Amino acid sequence: MGGAGEVAGRGVDAGRVRAFIRRFAQLVAEHKDELTALDAAIGDADHGTNLDRGLQAALERLPGEGASPADLLKAVAMALIAKVGGASGPLYGTAFLRAATAAGGKAVLEPTDVAALFRAALAGIQERGKAAVGEKTMIDALAPAVEALEAALGRGADLAEALAEAARAAREGSDRTIPLVATKGRASYLGERSRGHRDPGSLSAALMMQAAAETLAGGKAP
Amino acid sequence: MGGAGEVAGRGVDAGRVRAFIRRFAQLVAEHKDELTALDAAIGDADHGTNLDRGLQAALERLPGEGASPADLLKAVAMALIAKVGGASGPLYGTAFLRAATAAGGKAVLEPTDVAALFRAALAGIQERGKAAVGEKTMIDALAPAVEALEAALGRGADLAEALAEAARAAREGSDRTIPLVATKGRASYLGERSRGHRDPGSLSAALMMQAAAETLAGGKAP
């Protein structure tokens, strides 16, 4: 609302999408060691390194002036698929690819477009990874985030507010992975021993939603 | 002197030689970890284990009643050669073999026989290992011990006193290895870095002389 709401009124153009990508990359770089440490506890200690490598490559390959939101999202998808590897590479890669498709040829995305875009991204991850909510994966952060985003917009909130709620929901969803037993991905091999640790992918997904909240609606989220 | 001197007057029979061997084995067993730790510092961390394995085997194979001093010494030699390996196996093995030869068929050894026996042992080690005094080996303990033994007997000391002096000389000789740079054996590969550490073989040799002093002249050495 307030100032943020006004800026948001401008609509989500390529500049904001670019800011989103930059901020996501920045947040992952800042949390790289934390993400890797979480992965060391219940995985193979590479999630932060993997995602950071991919997002840095994405920044290098980002198309310049004149690129549409879809062009930007597709460039990220390609960089992630080509550079990350592991489980998160194809998953985030697919997410960005689906988001690009959802963005279509539009130069400016309306709030409902943004919601559709995140919904498509989530669906892509679910198709590729065949995981449902509660399996201690990034889905546990993303699914509630997408639902919160849709619900907020549905009840008339502006994009800034809706994305802020989505980011909060993602973070809470990530928190809820802590007591879970993993049944997908590498952490599932630990069985009961995976309990008590945050899923690293859920944290990176929460960071992605945080980046969205801070950039897509314009200025800093409330 | 005193009581010890009187007991020594009996001459060195097979019983005393047996006691000497037992005591040597016992001292090495007690100092096994210390010998190995010294060898870890400038060698390969096996001197205590090696010698202990050999002397325990010697105890098992010691011939029974009726064996002469030479028989006993030869049994030790064979056990050491067959069980120790490394540098100290052939060296101590040769020493005991030469001592056995020096003992000849005698049932009782006079003090001068004992001196000749240790002189022969030393010569055997020097021939086999081609080391001289000052190269930071067991020779640095044994050579002064044999000299002290001969000198003491030469000036009329009894065997107990002479062996006690020999044991002291061995211990001091071992002490003097500490500042030396090794030029024989494994420690020589360390060059200057071998300085400041006691040579493990010089300590086992000093233990051998201690065992001799405590047993060959009868009761406990003074």
Add this chain to the structure above:
Amino acid sequence: MKKLINRVEAVVDEATEGLGLAHPDLVRVHLEPRYVARADAPVQGKVALISGGGSGHEPLHGGYVGRGMLDAACPGEVFTSPVPDQMVEAAKAVHGGAGVLFIVKNYTGDVMNFELAAELLQAEGIEVRSVLVADDVAVEDSLYTAGRRGVGGTVFVEKIAGAAAEAGASLDEVERIARRVSENVRSMGMALTSCTVPAKGSPTFELGEDEMEIGIGIHGEPGRERMKLRPADEITAMLAGPVIDDLGLQAGEQVIAMVNGMGGTPLMELYIVYRQLAQILKQRGIAIVRNLVGNYITSLEMQGCSISLLRADDELLRLWDAPVHTPALRWGV
């Protein structure tokens, strides 16, 4: 972190280059994207076998490229599955017109990346099949996991399918044989120590001086159970038991056995394990007809071992015995 490396980011590239320099008669190395190909690829009319996975498991997979085994290997970053680009370019470089078989260890990341590569290659008209290796019996409730991990069994699949492909078998046939090996091999591993991913710089997990992990995979990940250290004979029994039971091996059957080191285990210790494994199998009336003892699929410098058993029959044995000439496995030539 103590490693013989230069820059953390260059580890896999430089090691791969080293492999190429050491074995120019056997393999050719390509760096962007990264793959190791048979020196004489493409072999016209031959099914091309391609595998790959995270690095840090050497000699797997690059060490198994060559005559009678793989046509190409795609090394990912350390413990991170390779990216589709690598498999796509490798396949284009080595396929000989008779189709491509992917040998994929069953990890979510590997499966998805190979899947993407297969889709891309199919779109270009190259026929691709995939065989999953999922032999780790330490993963018990495969319903509640991403399925069993692919571990030591991979070496058997690559060797035996490689021999079939070398002999000119069709894609159908090579796939059938690879599947048969995959279905008849089981493994289980343990660790005495953890290992350090270069990019992370510290051990993935910490183990007490008197502890071990039973049921580890090959990515330095913690195992299923941590317990007090036991004598080698007991550990061998703990690993061999579940493998034998899961395979349902009966008296009178034959196996090829592998005692594999995790990278930092002295060979001496592996032979102590093999000794006990031989005794256990003998007691059960199961004959070891061939064996491997050494470092075949590792986890960097981890100390520990794994045991793999393949139920053998005449067909598999004949293919096992066929000549192989790769950097890491060689016989008959």
Add this chain to the structure above:
Amino acid sequence: MKKLINRVEAVVDEATEGLGLAHPDLVRVHLEPRYVARADAPVQGKVALISGGGSGHEPLHGGYVGRGMLDAACPGEVFTSPVPDQMVEAAKAVHGGAGVLFIVKNYTGDVMNFELAAELLQAEGIEVRSVLVADDVAVEDSLYTAGRRGVGGTVFVEKIAGAAAEAGASLDEVERIARRVSENVRSMGMALTSCTVPAKGSPTFELGEDEMEIGIGIHGEPGRERMKLRPADEITAMLAGPVIDDLGLQAGEQVIAMVNGMGGTPLMELYIVYRQLAQILKQRGIAIVRNLVGNYITSLEMQGCSISLLRADDELLRLWDAPVHTPALRWGV
């Protein structure tokens, strides 16, 4: 101490038994006294090659018993040279009437024990010659030491003399060739970590997290110099330089190169070292015509590596290429 062992005293016996169980087609194991003999020994009319030394260097020497290499190996306790009994009984079991050649690594203990064995065998009418391997250039002032240590060069001497003996060369001839290899091979090693002798139970030396030892031997003994950790390329140059210089290698010459792991080093790292070694030699105009990269002569679980170079000529290359079939080295068969 974390090791896959049962009782400390049984380590060498059990590992040797394991070797025998894994390779009954190649070797036969005898335990009292302990030696590993070729399964088909004695080979009548063939010079018998016997080596031995402390255990903990596996695959050396037991892994090199077989066709085209050793007739017998005598494993001592860990890092402790074997006793004369072992060589005497091994020689009696494997000599084929054409004499025995002892291949002895130059350590005081080994030299003396083999010497005693030779004396005992000569007394029984078996002709014995000995060749010393003393290739470690880290030992600089051999005047002030027990002479250079025998390290990686041993593998070359055993392979090449083994090929000569297999081809039916006389004792004189096999001795000549073994000496020629010994004179033309040099090595140098380094350690990132120490190792633990089972009987001692704790590491032989301690190294700081940022330190390494340059100029180590193969017995977990401290090296000549301790320094701060450096990148692999610099370490490679530090090892290769003295080896090249001491051999006096000139542009245009050919070498067989070995990058050897000390037992706990990931293969990946050895290939990173090989990569740089190849570059250094190329710059100097020296051609690597054959190579070995892997664990060939180790120090238990030590992390580190050694580099060995053998000046090669047609005769040595021909013998190097001759078929060999042992548990650890196999080609041409």
